[in-house]
Amino acid sequence: MSKRIPTVLLTGFAPFGGEDENPSWDAVRALDGDTIEGHRVVARRLPVEFGASLSALRQALDELEPALVICVGQAGGRAQISLERVAINVDDARIADNAGAQPIDEPVCGDGPAAYFSDLPIKAMLAALREAGFPVEISQTAGTFVCNHVFYGLMHALRNVPQVRGGFVHIPYAPAQAARHPGAPSLPPTVVTQALRLAVAVALTVDHDVRLAAGTTH
Amino acid sequence: MSKRIPTVLLTGFAPFGGEDENPSWDAVRALDGDTIEGHRVVARRLPVEFGASLSALRQALDELEPALVICVGQAGGRAQISLERVAINVDDARIADNAGAQPIDEPVCGDGPAAYFSDLPIKAMLAALREAGFPVEISQTAGTFVCNHVFYGLMHALRNVPQVRGGFVHIPYAPAQAARHPGAPSLPPTVVTQALRLAVAVALTVDHDVRLAAGTTH
Amino acid sequence: MSKRIPTVLLTGFAPFGGEDENPSWDAVRALDGDTIEGHRVVARRLPVEFGASLSALRQALDELEPALVICVGQAGGRAQISLERVAINVDDARIADNAGAQPIDEPVCGDGPAAYFSDLPIKAMLAALREAGFPVEISQTAGTFVCNHVFYGLMHALRNVPQVRGGFVHIPYAPAQAARHPGAPSLPPTVVTQALRLAVAVALTVDHDVRLAAGTTH
Amino acid sequence: MSKRIPTVLLTGFAPFGGEDENPSWDAVRALDGDTIEGHRVVARRLPVEFGASLSALRQALDELEPALVICVGQAGGRAQISLERVAINVDDARIADNAGAQPIDEPVCGDGPAAYFSDLPIKAMLAALREAGFPVEISQTAGTFVCNHVFYGLMHALRNVPQVRGGFVHIPYAPAQAARHPGAPSLPPTVVTQALRLAVAVALTVDHDVRLAAGTTH
Numbered sequence: 128m129s130k131r132i133p134t135v136l137l138t139g140f141a142p143f144g145g146e147d148e149n150p151s152w153d154a155v156r157a158l159d160g161d162t163i164e165g166h167r168v169v170a171r172r173l174p175v176e177f178g179a180s181l182s183a184l185r186q187a188l189d190e191l192e193p194a195l196v197i198c199v200g201q202a203g204g205r206a207q208i209s210l211e212r213v214a215i216n217v218d219d220a221r222i223a224d225n226a227g228a229q230p231i232d233e234p235v236c237g238d239g240p241a242a243y244f245s246d247l248p249i250k251a252m253l254a255a256l257r258e259a260g261f262p263v264e265i266s267q268t269a270g271t272f273v274c275n276h277v278f279y280g281l282m283h284a285l286r287n288v289p290q291v292r293g294g295f296v297h298i299p300y301a302p303a304q305a306a307r308h309p310g311a312p313s314l315p316p317t318v319v320t321q322a323l324r325l326a327v328a329v330a331l332t333v334d335h336d337v338r339l340a341a342g343t344t345h
Numbered sequence: 346m347s348k349r350i351p352t353v354l355l356t357g358f359a360p361f362g363g364e365d366e367n368p369s370w371d372a373v374r375a376l377d378g379d380t381i382e383g384h385r386v387v388a389r390r391l392p393v394e395f396g397a398s399l400s401a402l403r404q405a406l407d408e409l410e411p412a413l414v415i416c417v418g419q420a421g422g423r424a425q426i427s428l429e430r431v432a433i434n435v436d437d438a439r440i441a442d443n444a445g446a447q448p449i450d451e452p453v454c455g456d457g458p459a460a461y462f463s464d465l466p467i468k469a470m471l472a473a474l475r476e477a478g479f480p481v482e483i484s485q486t487a488g489t490f491v492c493n494h495v496f497y498g499l500m501h502a503l504r505n506v507p508q509v510r511g512g513f514v515h516i517p518y519a520p521a522q523a524a525r526h527p528g529a530p531s532l533p534p535t536v537v538t539q540a541l542r543l544a545v546a547v548a549l550t551v552d553h554d555v556r557l558a559a560g561t562t563h
Numbered sequence: 564m565s566k567r568i569p570t571v572l573l574t575g576f577a578p579f580g581g582e583d584e585n586p587s588w589d590a591v592r593a594l595d596g597d598t599i600e601g602h603r604v605v606a607r608r609l610p611v612e613f614g615a616s617l618s619a620l621r622q623a624l625d626e627l628e629p630a631l632v633i634c635v636g637q638a639g640g641r642a643q644i645s646l647e648r649v650a651i652n653v654d655d656a657r658i659a660d661n662a663g664a665q666p667i668d669e670p671v672c673g674d675g676p677a678a679y680f681s682d683l684p685i686k687a688m689l690a691a692l693r694e695a696g697f698p699v700e701i702s703q704t705a706g707t708f709v710c711n712h713v714f715y716g717l718m719h720a721l722r723n724v725p726q727v728r729g730g731f732v733h734i735p736y737a738p739a740q741a742a743r744h745p746g747a748p749s750l751p752p753t754v755v756t757q758a759l760r761l762a763v764a765v766a767l768t769v770d771h772d773v774r775l776a777a778g779t780t781h
Numbered sequence: 782m783s784k785r786i787p788t789v790l791l792t793g794f795a796p797f798g799g800e801d802e803n804p805s806w807d808a809v810r811a812l813d814g815d816t817i818e819g820h821r822v823v824a825r826r827l828p829v830e831f832g833a834s835l836s837a838l839r840q841a842l843d844e845l846e847p848a849l850v851i852c853v854g855q856a857g858g859r860a861q862i863s864l865e866r867v868a869i870n871v872d873d874a875r876i877a878d879n880a881g882a883q884p885i886d887e888p889v890c891g892d893g894p895a896a897y898f899s900d901l902p903i904k905a906m907l908a909a910l911r912e913a914g915f916p917v918e919i920s921q922t923a924g925t926f927v928c929n930h931v932f933y934g935l936m937h938a939l940r941n942v943p944q945v946r947g948g949f950v951h952i953p954y955a956p957a958q959a960a961r962h963p964g965a966p967s968l969p970p971t972v973v974t975q976a977l978r979l980a981v982a983v984a985l986t987v988d989h990d991v992r993l994a995a996g997t998t999h
Contacts, residue, residue: 144562202563206860206966207959213433215460215485219560231556232468242433242460250450260957262967267433267486271560297563302972303914305861312860312966313916318956338449342437342489344362345420345515424642424748425741478739480749520754521696523643530642530748531698536738580998638999651867651896651921655996667992668904678869678896686886703869703922707996733999774885778873778925780798781856781951 135166135327136193138184140200140273143175143225150301151199154319163324164331166194173198175273176226177218181235181280188284195292195330197247198281199323200274202297203304206312208256208322209266210249211295214279215242219271235279243282247294248336252329261322262314265341269295292330296323353384353545354411356402358418358491361393361443368519369417372537381542382549384412391416393491394444395436399453399498406502413510413548415465416499417541418492420515421522424530426474426540427484428467429513432497433460437489453497461500465512466554470547479540480532483559487513510548514541571602571763572629574620576636576709579611579661586737587635589752590759599760600767602630609634611709612662613654617671617716624720631728631766633683634717635759636710638733639740642748644692644758645702646685647731650715651678655707671715679718683730684772688765697758698750701777705731728766732759789820789981790847792838794854794927797829797879804955805853807970808977817978818985820848827852829927830880831872835889835934842938849946849984851901852935853977854928856951857958860966862910862976863920864903865949868933869896873925889933897936901948902990906983915976916968919995923949946984950977 137159139152152172159170171187173180188196202209216239218230249265256263269275278295285293298319299305305313355377357370370390377388389405391398406414420427434457436448467483474481487493496513503511516537517523523531573595575588588608595606607623609616624632638645652675654666685701692699705711714731721729734755735741741749791813793806806826813824825841827834842850856863870893872884903919910917923929932949939947952973953959959967 200563205563206964212435213459215431215462217430217462217560219558221558221560221562229558231558231560232554240458240460241431241462242458244433244435244459257960260960262956262959262962262965264963267489268561270563271485272562274563299966302916302968305916306911306914308916309918310860311916312953314956314967315969315972318969336450340437340439340447340449342435342439342449343486344439344490345418345423345488345492424746475742478742480738480741480744480747482745517748520698520750523698524693524696526698527700528642529698530735532738532749533751533754536751636999641999648871649869649895651898653866653898653996655994657994657996657998665994667994667996668990676894676896677867677898678894680869680871680895703925704997706999707921708998710999772886776873776875776883776885778871778875778885779922780875780926781854781859781924781928 132167134191134193135163135168136187136191136196137168137170138173138198140173141175141225144222146304148301149201150298150316150319151201153316154298154323155199157320158324163327166331173277174225176224177228177230177273177276179226180273180277184277184281185284193291196281197327198277198295200297203300204311205297205299207262207264208319209264209297210252211245211266211269211278211297212249213242213244213267214269214275214282216240216279217271218276224273235276236283239283243279245294246292247330248333250339250341251333251337252326253341254337254339255329256322256325259325266297267343269297350385352409352411353381353386354405354409354414355386355388356391356416358391359393359443362440364522366519367419368516368534368537369419371534372516372541373417375538376542381545384549391495392443394442395446395448395491395494398491398495402495402499403502411509414499415545416495416513418515421518422529423515423517425480425482426537427482427515428470429463429484429487429496429515430467431460431462431485432487432493432500434458434497435489436494442491453494454501457501461497463512464510465548466551468557468559469551469555470544471559472555472557473547474540474543477543484515485561487515568603570627570629571599571604572623572627572632573604573606574609574634576609577611577661580658582740584737585637586734586752586755587637590734590755591635593756594760599763602767609713610661612660613664613666613709613712615662616709616713620713620717621720629727632717633763634713634731636733639736640747641733641735643698643700644755645700645733646688647681647702647705647714647733648685649678649680649703650705650711650718652676652715653707654712660709671712672719675719679715681730682728683766684769686775686777687769687773688762689777690773690775691765692758692761695761702733703779705733786821788845788847789817789822790841790845790850791822791824792827792852794827795829795879798876800958802955803855804952804970804973805855808952808973809853811974812978817981820985827931828879830878831882831884831927831930833880834927834931838931838935839938850935851981852931852949854951857954858965859951859953861916861918862973863918863951864906865899865920865923865932865951866903867896867898867921868923868929868936870894870933871925872930878927889930890937893937897933899948900946901984902987904993904995905987905991906980907995908991908993909983910976910979913979920951921997923951
């Protein structure tokens with residue numbers, strides 16, 4: 128009778144907004160099948176669509192019963208890897224998603240609270256990643272597009288499952304994308320993959336988050 | 346027997362972070378005693394202190410029983426007037442407040458939900474202010490310092506008072522402050538005062554907010 | 564036999580790039596006819612056209628024989644008033660000018676040197692303007708569009724006229740423009756007018772510039 | 782009788798400004814000894830000192846008699862590799878150099894012109910690097926610190942040597958540096974090394990630069 132190896136689910140997204148790649152998928156797929164702290168990593172790609180992204184995520188949660196879930200998304204224009212603190216219950220799409228939908232000021236979940244905080248020990252992750260030389264920051268907003276939608280939906284799905292930790296990480300453009308966006312910062316997905324490997328290890332081993340100021344005055 | 350004129354409470358803050366002025370107070374004090382859409386404006390200055398700021402706010406709410414409350418704060422480094430969408434239940438102070446306190450990852454209200462959305466018709470305000478030529482935007486985060494603390498505490502205080510609308514507006518440095526911060530944007534408090542007058546008028550007259558995309562992809 | 568009052572020439576530009584106003588013209592026209600330090604201010608509006616802008620400037624120089632010339636231009640996206648240090652001998656237009664011309668890597672003056680430094684006491688102006696509460700900075704580049712074209716052409720015209728000082732100042736969008744450019748900083752032209760009045764006074768009264776570090780590491 | 786292999790000189794800098802590494806040196810040293818388009822690459826590290834940096838550079842020029850010289854420097858805060866267009870004849874140090882000197886508004890060369898343009902085919906380099914997926918841009922200013930000092934001194938040294946091309950490239954922080962500068966963009970030196978290899982190849986093979994708009998309006 129074999130004991131099942133516990134699983135970590137990492138998700139990336141399909142390309143959107145006119146891009147032909149999404150570094151979030153490139154970064155997480157490179158960890159698919161790896162073992163981190165005794166957990167097997169499974170990577171899944173989510174569509175950039177309100178609704179369908181969450182259906183795909185929920186299906187993966189049911190199928191894999193992961194111990195940890197980190198969803199990763201592209202934040203074109205941001206300079207550092209950002210550990211998201213909070214997901215809010217609103218869809219407000221500046222551009223249409225990949226299925227053509229553009230919800231404005233609609234709740235992600237009609238019966239959900241205004242927000243969920245990340246379950247991840249984001250301050251311990253911040254400290255460990257910086258110490259290891261990765262450019263990383265805490266972010267107070269995941270926006271109001273499909274990334275926040277997935278983040279909120281994830282935390283809503285996990286609201287009664289305290290033994291499973293979930294959270295969201297935003298990453299910069301890949302260099303090849305920034306080559307088409309004058310002035311935009313970038314980070315190679317290979318660097319992001321290394322950072323995520325460490326982030327997963329911290330999330331699996333740190334029970335209580337550390338006390339470390341990383342807020343903003345506004 | 347005279348009927349009391351309904352009141353609008355506008356709050357600004359004391360200087361903090363080494364500044365000798367706070368444009369939020371300069372901007373709102375100029376409206377003190379004015380009448381907007383049949384309401385008398387009362388301006389109050391709050392201390393930049395966790396706890397004490399909320400005590401002062403609650404006292405003003407009890408005393409004035411305002412129909413509308415807009416708290417205004419300085420966001421040094423931001424370029425436009427920002428209408429805040431959401432307050433989150435966390436204090437995470439990068440710098441100490443004016444009383445020397447620096448809470449890290451503590452809740453604003455131990456028994457409160459993760460977040461409250463603004464009661465203000467922020468999209469209608471956005472449209473009206475832009476139409477009138479004011480540089481204004483929707484913001485998805487009010488930070489984690491005293492501004493967010495006051496915003497969250499305000500919405501918590503109003504959570505069972507549906508007839509009173511509350512919200513928060515962040516404003517740029519005044520030009521004289523930016524003169525000491527190389528490269529920082531600014532806006533004269535006199536311009537902010539005009540913008541706030543219009544913002545109050547919209548908040549007093551628009552029942553249902555308009556549908557207008559003003560989110561961010563991240 | 565009357566002695567002629569010496570003149571200061573201030574130029575602004577016509578709107579360009581899809582804007583329907585140009586704050587540089589709004590700011591300088593408000594000083595037209597004023598007297599500053601015994602000099603009469605004359606304001607002129609230049610077209611946003613390679614070539615024609617310089618013809619108009621040279622005509623004004625011939626006609627007015629000013630003691631001081633400050634050309635002012637809009638720098639949409641910059642947050643502070645910038646005192647330009649240097650004009651370079653190249654036109655490289657990212658967008659077409661108002662006459663449809665888009666020169667790429669052509670010299671402003673075929674027989675001119677690679678660059679001219681401003682004649683203005685920019686460090687003394689920086690110090691005085693900051694002291695007076697205006698957000699101001701030194702800029703190391705005036706770009707490669709019509710503003711730099713006029714700045715270079717001005718300094719070329721004055722190269723053998725040591726008694727006449729010339730220079731260039733870039734200013735932010737007006738607030739009403741920034742209302743149409745999400746996230747862009749702005750400054751009211753009325754504030755710019757006050758700053759220019761002081762800048763002219765300093766340029767007319769300071770013989771030797773002060774020593775004040777205001778460079779950039781890159 | 783052996784014919785000497787022609788040489789390409791690449792320079793990087795020592796750490797400065799409190800950093801313990803300088804990605805410009807990490808990026809160029811990796812190419813030392815390589816052959817690109819029939820040329821042998823020699824990498825040299827320059828001190829971050831006014832004067833001494835130029836002495837070291839001139840000594841390398843005398844010793845190596847290179848066919849091409851590209852000096853590379855760190856531009857902390859910039860997001861993309863920037864191909865510098867112009868060097869100006871001024872030292873204006875915001876911080877002291879590594880020897881404690883802080884010149885303000887002094888010429889690099891007392892007898893030199895106001896500026897020199899780069900000899901490199903920067904537009905052809907821009908096109909080739911972007912096509913290859915590197916985030917790269919044209920910059921109109923190399924600042925007023927040691928980088929501009931070296932760039933100006935290089936072009937001054939080469940002013941009568943038309944067969945030798947010289948120029949300057951600024952690069953972002955390395956990720957490990959950005960880990961200590963919240964919000965700062967970065968690019969791994971390994972990526973910069975690949976980009977420089979291609980940049981050198983273009984500079985060695987393109988005789989006449991291409992026509993490609995890459996200026997700024999201000």
